[in-house]
Amino acid sequence: MPAHLLGPHVVGQRVVVRRLLPGRTGPTGGPAFTDLLGVCLSWGDGVAVIEPASGEPVEVPISLIVSGKPVPPRPSVRGRVSARAAELHTAALVRGVETTVLGDWQLRHEPAPVGRVRSRFNSCLAMGDPGLPAAAALDDVTAFYTARGRTPQVQVEADADVEAAVRSLGWAPVPGKDALFLLASLAQVRRRLPPMAEQPRADIDGVYLSVRTPAAHGEAGLDGDWLGLHGLVVEPEHRRKGLARAVIAALLDAGAEHGATTAWLHVETDNAPAIALYESLGFVEHHRCRYYTAPQAD
Template sequence: MGRRVVVRRLLRGETGPTGGPAFTDLLGTCLSWRDGACVVQPETGAAVTIPIADIVSGKPVPPRPSVRQRVTVRDAELHTAALEGIETTPLGEWQLRYEPAPSGRVRNRFNSCLGVGDPGMPVADAAHAVRSFYSARGRSPRIQVELGSANEEALRALGWQPVPGRDSHFLLASLSRARRSLEPADGSPSLEVDGPRVRAVLDGVAEGRAVLDGVAEGRAGLDGDWLGIHDLQVAPEHRRRGRARAVLAALLEWGAERGALTVWLHVETGNEPALALYERLGFTRHHTCRYYSTNPLSTSQS
């Protein structure tokens, strides 16, 4: 029991549109099948008890995707703008993203056009506008697209090329489930809060006789009830010791205290250890994105 089903049943005493018996379909979760009756719980309302003799047909159906998975790619990716307070400019449904004062390296996510949806003009004209926008700001022109989308095909036809090694999965999860699944870790990161954004730094973990500095850090941004995690990193000599878990736990707790329900992040497709970690925490893949550029081998962005 507990399986999602659709059941067609007879409506006794009612006449169908052709003059014969009337039937109706019920979609829900089968709670029980015994004592001559089937009990189905629809998504809303009370459970329905159906005599088995009145069931004409029935079949299992796949579970309905979670509310989070039903969010469009564009709506999911638009949460990026909350991470570092980047400047955004609309280009139809596309979005030009620019980070005037990068903190460290210039990151693709904050300095590229979100090329999802309809730019409101031919893709060739939109691509030219993107190139002009970023060239005027000293950035490599880059467009982020959903892997396998029509926009990707159009950019390829225009001669734009994928940026090597930058394909990434957009993962999301229930924040409460991720917190429950996260194993305890030593260390209490300090938090630097800037409005809807936070930086967690683990820089004073006692280990033996030494106190380690610059062990691990990570950042997060809150947009509505969505918490985005980014730049989670651990010094090479301190990896595989639970440092990332300690930072992640601090970021999730900070988000939960502010009403976040969903947590999301990007992970490069080749980062198998990170993907395995997030899968254990209940993250699932929403979509995969790829960056395109007229100069894909440029080292000015990462």
């Protein structure tokens, strides 16, 4: 065992160790060994304590460890969901979004948008298999949105096979719409937010949450145990006062009270200040997405 790989410095890390089983014989007639994977809780006084993913912590005499090394943490369950599965939570953000399926694709339409027409609620989520050749599927998308007076758009996972097919058929990327899908453990984000003497109150209406103050506002939508944040705005003259964090904290607390454990959001890739804020709170990139519009008819 290389001495630098294991020792007191691995306490708190996920490790794998191979240990000797005294008095037992292995399959080839030599000494018997077994591997143990888990988090190292302590290392000292001749004993390492390893906590496996299930079961009680195991005390391992350090003298019996013949090899071992730290291993990367296992990706969280939320991090292992597909881009499509993650994006399907978008439908819970606002009222009145109609959805129609096209194989794995989902056509989304907001008949009565409040304010501007937002792409995420008025585009086809083109992830997965539409059950048709790409050209035929995109023809259906074009017909669907044209009939509803909307610009035909698709949302694709960046650099996926669907994006290559869409681009090859003449669809053009929408400038300034590239976005990151960020997600995090709700509890982890809440722990990183400082205590607040005057936290605003979140209003809850079914699965829709909102916080509104004269200086800042934000909204969220519950879908199972996923809480999607959106519409976070702080008035320019009130920025850099911690108001964004206060709104986020209020939405997270209200979401947690209703069973949310995962927080997520979209942020455009050119919004560096917002990305820095969310990353400081523990959000990580799950995937990137882009929007494409249909080619103009001659």
